[in-house]
Amino acid sequence: MRNKIIYAILFISFIITFFILFLTTDFYIPERKPLECKKALGNEIVKQVNIREMGNDTIFLGKRRYNIIESEYTGKPSVFNEFKTKISRLKLAINEPYVIDFRQTYDNMFNFENRTIIVGDITSDFGVDNPINFTSEIINFEIKPEDNKRKIYEIKYENIEEDEITISLYDEIRKEEKYNFTFELNGENCKLKS
Structure with a gap:
């Protein structure tokens, strides 16, 4: 009986220690690896968009999309929220081990x-498909659904692997997928997969 109590105390101590380590450290979350051919990938994406588009219009490419979250909650995070956040980060690192550094991938403008x-960023309300603004170092403007003359595309990164990346371009005004591309990555080189 005494051994069972000791084992129970050890087991509970182990669980509590594990839970505290899980919440206070990140040692178990794998580091996401940046892709090698950053600049070549950005240049190739922009080149392929230019080849496929007709007309002389300026094209606005959103390299990423930010959601605006309004919250008035100022309380401390709970243990359960912290636990869910850590689990989400762990799943992301396992399911998507590669990441793109957007600061080094695209130039601001291509002539x-x-x-x-x-090339810039798109912001929208959280959970809503309607974009609000396009922002870049060159120009900032509000995106209006009735302004169907502008070509505003969001680059959606569908699949990122070490040697291959699949993207789609989504037309933010017309709410339709415009193009799909798969690129082969080889060190510092990048080319459209045929």
Whole structure:
């Protein structure tokens, strides 16, 4: 009987220690690896958009999308919220081990013979598909659904692997997928997969 009590106390101590370590450290969350061919990937994506688009319009490419979250809750995070956050980070690191550093992937503006492509960010309300603003170092403007003359595309990264990346371009005004690309990555080189 005495051994069972000692084992129970050890087991409970182990569980409590594990839970405290889980909440206070990140040693068990794998580091996400940045892709090697950052600049080549950005240049190739913009080049493929330029090849496929018609007309002389300026194209606005959103390299990422931010959701605006309004909250008036100022209390301390609970243990359960912290636990859920850690689990989410762990799942993300396991399911998507590679990451793109957007600061080093794209230039702000690309000039071609017949058009200019400006790269920036898109913001929207949290949980709503309606974008609010396009922001870049070149230009900032409000996105209006009735303004169907502008070409505003969001780059959606569908699958990121060590040697291959699949993206789609989503037209923010017309609410439709425009293009899909798969690129082969090889060190510092990147090319469209045929």
